[in-house]
Amino acid sequence: MDVFEHLALGFSVAFTLQNLAYAFAGCLLGTLIGILPGLGPTATIAILLPTTYALDPTSALIMLAGIYYGAAYGGSTTSILVNLPGEISSVVTTLDGYQMARKGRAGPALTAAAVGSFVAGCFGTVVIAAFALPLTELAFKFGPAEYFSLIVLGLIGSVILASGSVLKALGMIVLGLLLGMMGADVNSGVERYSFDIPELANGIDFVVIAMGLFGYGEIISNLSRPDSGRHVFKVGLSNLYPRKKDWKRMTPAICRGTLIGAFLGILPGGGAVLSSFAAYTAEKKIKLEPGEEPLGEGNIRGVAAPESANNSGSQTAFIPLLTLGLPPNSVMALMVGAMIIHNIQPGPQVMTSNPELFWGLIASMWIGNAFLVVLNLPLVGLWVRLLTLPYRWLFPAIVLFCAIGAYSLSNSTWDIWMLGWFGVIGHVFIKLGLESAPLLLALILGPMMEENLRRALLLSRGDWSVLVTRPISATLLLLALGLLLLLVLPAIRKRRQEAFSEE
Secondary structure, eight states: OOHHHHHHHHHHHHTSHHHHHHHHHHHHHHHHHHHSTTOOHHHHHHHHGGGGGGSOHHHHHHHHHHHHHHHHHHHHHHHHHHSOOSSGGGTTHHHHHHHHHHTTOHHHHHHHHHHHHHHHHHHHHHHHHHHHHHHHHHHHTOOHHHHHHHHHHHHHHGGGGOSSOHHHHHHHHHHHHHHHTOEEOTTTOOEESOTTOGGGTTOOOHHHHHIIIIIIHHHHHHHTSOGGGSOOOOOOTTOOSOOHHHHHHHHHHHHHHHHHHHHHTTSSSOHHHHHHHHHHHHHHTSOOOTTOOOTTSSOTHHHHHHHHHHHHHHHHTHHHHHHHOOOSSHHHHHHHHHHHHTTOOOSTHHHHHOHHHHHHHHHHHHHHHHHHHHHHGGGHHHHHHGGGSOHHHHHHHHHHHHHHHHHHHHSOHHHHHHHHHHHHHHHHHHHHTOOSHHHHHHHHHHHHHHHHHHHHHHHTTTOTTHHHHSHHHHHHHHHHHHHHHHHHSHHHHHHHHHHHHOO
16 A cells, blocks of 8 residues: 555545544644643643543544644744744744834734745645655664754754854853753752752743743833833734745745754654754855845744744654654653553554554644644734734733733742743843843753753763764764854854844
């Protein structure tokens, strides 16, 4: 039975009325979750997991999968409109999406995110269908040493995201790594940097820090200015969709982001997050056209590429789950739990013992991506109209919205206090000209980097040379070192500063 026969079987399963209904419900719920800061697919799927007992296994997995990639889809909305990343993988979208919204181009930004997500999602599904087994074998070549080196390369690469000095960006990365180390030690469980405060025993949640630095920080900075100098949105209701030159610029960016996400999505440990940052970094290296805005100042490529990458990565994250039974992230781990609830053993035997489930789930992803476009594109005008609200009404709503999201994480007022303090810190960062994106990336990747370093050293019995004796790891570290050296060279640093100051 070839791929086309497999897909025909999958579509015959996915196109039943019941499975279409569950795919739509998952996509709708996922989109709402992506829009609401503080909620996330992991918490939602964990809450809904018991409800899948009564469902058919295929229907249950189709709904849960819809929640997962729907959240990646919907996370761009608040990132663009109010500078609040609804999902971790949408952090990079705030850099250009929010600037476009402030310039009256929220509509084109939302459309670029929607179209990029649809194209990337469909391509990611093709990759799953055609290249699942070969790509999984490639991912198997990455051990703890390789993942550590890949994360180091990603952190050094994030310096390119920052428009300030290299030294400031590196300082923000170090601060992010230190914040990521708060809480229990990876191996021993001993508390670190908790200062005997019980609420810090598990560290500080990423969502609290992200909403504080981006959301509250921006609000405090706006309120500290007189009305005339306040950042007020320009709302272009007559120009809701991208122009011809926008399509010309964003189409190649969507293709690049899709390819980056398809590859990095199969790697364990947040492929969608790595994908969005990697795609944005790649766009930074592409020469600007005459009259094109620099990235970070409202360039549509800065929205299209990372949104395509994180959705493509969200789809290909199913490859190690479906082919090997290995969950690459926390959401996929819950999907494994859902399969076990229904007496399905995750792994290669799913293809042969449950072909209807395997190919039905893959086919439902195409249908789900179509649902997401139908749900999102017609609503672009509605989202943009939210910006017509006076700022004196808008900012209290954002403050309340963030506070509810923070409280919902652990039902603790401590998170609300931390949200406020990180808002003040975010305001200080804005005053000092410090970028928050490298800090957030280091906060996300820091625990993963530490865990993989510990594993590599345990396997090598404390021999640090394992990082340079393994070819892939050594190559990645050399690339990171080369990138760092290039960034500190006077000629490169001057060109980088010119790129950011370009009008």
